[in-house]
Amino acid sequence: MKDNTKILTIITWIILLSSISVLLNDIREFDFNQFTEFQNWAKTANKNESWLTSKNAIKWSYYAISAGLFFWRGYLIYGFSYFLSILKEIENRNYFSDKIIKGFKKIGYIFIWYTISVLILRFLLAGINGSTFNFFNELKAEFTFLIPAGLGFYILAEIFKRAKETKEENDLTI
């Protein structure tokens, strides 16, 4: 059991570190200079021109949403890091600790919010690009499987909560 936990911890660390490095590389490749360009444009822009329809504003929105996608990817990685604290509790044989319940709940919450937020950002991106957004096609994308996974973790948290109560009751039965 202890060896399995160690293997799982190592796998989780590998996934976490590779996800972080991929995210950092993507951020490095992303052209953040666009924001400076936008700031320069904002200073010299014609105030009578409608802000929303101007080309630069649309361009800026596109980059802001892309940056938002980076944020949510980081948030997903943060959620994944909760597996480490869960595995540590299992290694210490604290199977029904509050940390495990909180960890499962947090992972479920992050998975669901990540999917919803990315769907919204993709919708906005499609709007800015002028391309069509098919909600049902988006639902077929791999990342949407995080919603049932998130719900699964919520259910696990609830099961562990009940199990903790039962264990406490059992411990206090003389």
Place this chain on the structure above:
Amino acid sequence: MPIIVNLDIILAKRKIKSKDLAETIGITTANLSILKSGKAKAVRFSTLEAICKALDCQPADILEYVED
């Protein structure tokens, strides 16, 4: 909790120490302390039987119902 455990009173009447009772009925002193303090959520029939046998009393002598 409306169930009061009067184990302390019986032990004092019989002049038996908690440690000795725990040894006789085969539970730990920590568990006996939980039972005496009223923190216990449930009592097994086997434990109750052992206590009654060791203290020569009835379950009603140990447990009492008091309305909140």
